[in-house]
Amino acid sequence: MTQALSIRGLRKTYDNGFEALKGIDLEVQQGDFFALLGPNGAGKSTTLGIVSTLVNKTAGSVLVFGHNLDTDSVAAKKSMGVVPQEFNFNQFEQVRDIVVTQAGYYGMSRGEANDSADHYLQALGLWDKRHTTARMLSGGMKRRLMIARALIHNPKLLILDEPTAGVDIELRRSMWEFLQRLNEAGTTIILTTHYLEEAESLCRNIAIIDRGEIRANTSKRELLSQLNRETFVLDLAQPLQQLPRLEGYSIELEGDHTLLVEVDKSQGLNELFAQLQQQDIQVASMRNKTNRLEELFVRLVEKNLES
């Protein structure tokens, strides 16, 4: 099966000498929901910038559904829609005009463009704002407008750079549902995000990039299985005056009602609770200190910094 995206030996050195990408390889299968994660300045946006032809590469090749961006850019560009991190539409145009104009760039007739615009504006909750000037929209609406614009020509691959940045929780959830439905309908989705909960909830495969190099590129399940230690937060029913002794566990008291316990994957939780029971410590509730992917991400990036 042709891959949705195939990147080989991609390098980018900016005019100021900064080497943003050091020859990365990346492959995304058709139908995948893929996350490209990394700290600020890791090379995520440069990678997506090259794929969307907004950044000139220094070396390497990019194929979108088998179409080489250098030699068959028309077919490659028609296959994808791009939602950038920054707002990049004319703030003085009306919402519907922005979307319909974009359809024209893809050769869609006026009738097709109008139908597609109406469909996506309704699907993304912008129908009531279709005649509003873009600068009057809220931040969340502006993000949804960019998604509608990217989808107007029904691309097979949707690329989103930080799609939910600055969006409130409720709206973020509704955008997740929209993207999940889109993916289930067959659209391949690649996103970068700072919300690792977002990547863990939505994506099947994940690549972690740091300082221009791919550190990990595998399925979410495989990646999470590498996480051999997790930190749990135990909220206690009664206050503790001193740190209890829990054999085999690294623990920390936060205030007098909260216990932080680091648990090795091989240990499990039964033994922990047995020891707590013996010492008559009642646990009111328990949660992960951070999201699992976040914990793994931090460890991978920290390891890279140390090396």
Place this chain on the structure above:
Amino acid sequence: MRIQDNSIALMTIVSREIRRFLRIWAQTLLPPAITMTLYFIIFGNLIGSRIGEMDGYDYMEFIVPGLIMMSVITNSYGNVVSSFYSAKFQRHVEEIMVSPVPASIILIGYVLGGVARGLGVGLIVTLLSLFFTDLQVHNLFVVVAVVFLTAVLFALGGFINAIFANSFDDVAIVPTFVLTPLTYLGGVFYSIQLLPEFWQGVSMANPILYMVNTFRYGILGVSDIDLSFAFGIILVFIVALYSFALHLLKTGKGIRH
């Protein structure tokens, strides 16, 4: 199929450009109408009545073709430079860069948008001039051809200016310090026959002189220069600027990092 896609994309760019300058008509269409009306009143009526004739015509009749051409030049240039630089500044140029529209179609679309505004303002100024003088057309083909080609040439110039511009100051520098002096010294207000021989020679290096005089020939039937040479100069400039602008666009100068 590809031709159809490209023609839809071209029409999309042109109609968006026309929508833009019509939406801000108070900044794009009204000011040249007011300025040119003042020129007609002050230079044509008040001062012109004391000047008498120029090249055998009333001074008002003499300056009207030049003023129409001046409007076409400044507006076709101004439309493209401000529109494309705004697109860069607001980053919505990225909308078109990620799409499959070829660089040549992007360039032609912006240029035709500039031509539309240049011709629109030229028409408004022409209609206003009818309040001050009887305008006769000596050769319609020459009038239409030179106005269109001049608008194309300066729209291309505006596009190149926008590509190199890094700030709104850069957008204003060329029109203020290059275009305006060349237009004023390009025979809009006088015949170069009035100048000493040396300055006549210097004036011949001003490309705007050829456009103004060719247009004046189309209206009045008099010109300081040879028409075929003038058309040749304009076409050479168009080919050179088009090739340069297309090269800049394809390499992503000022747009891609």
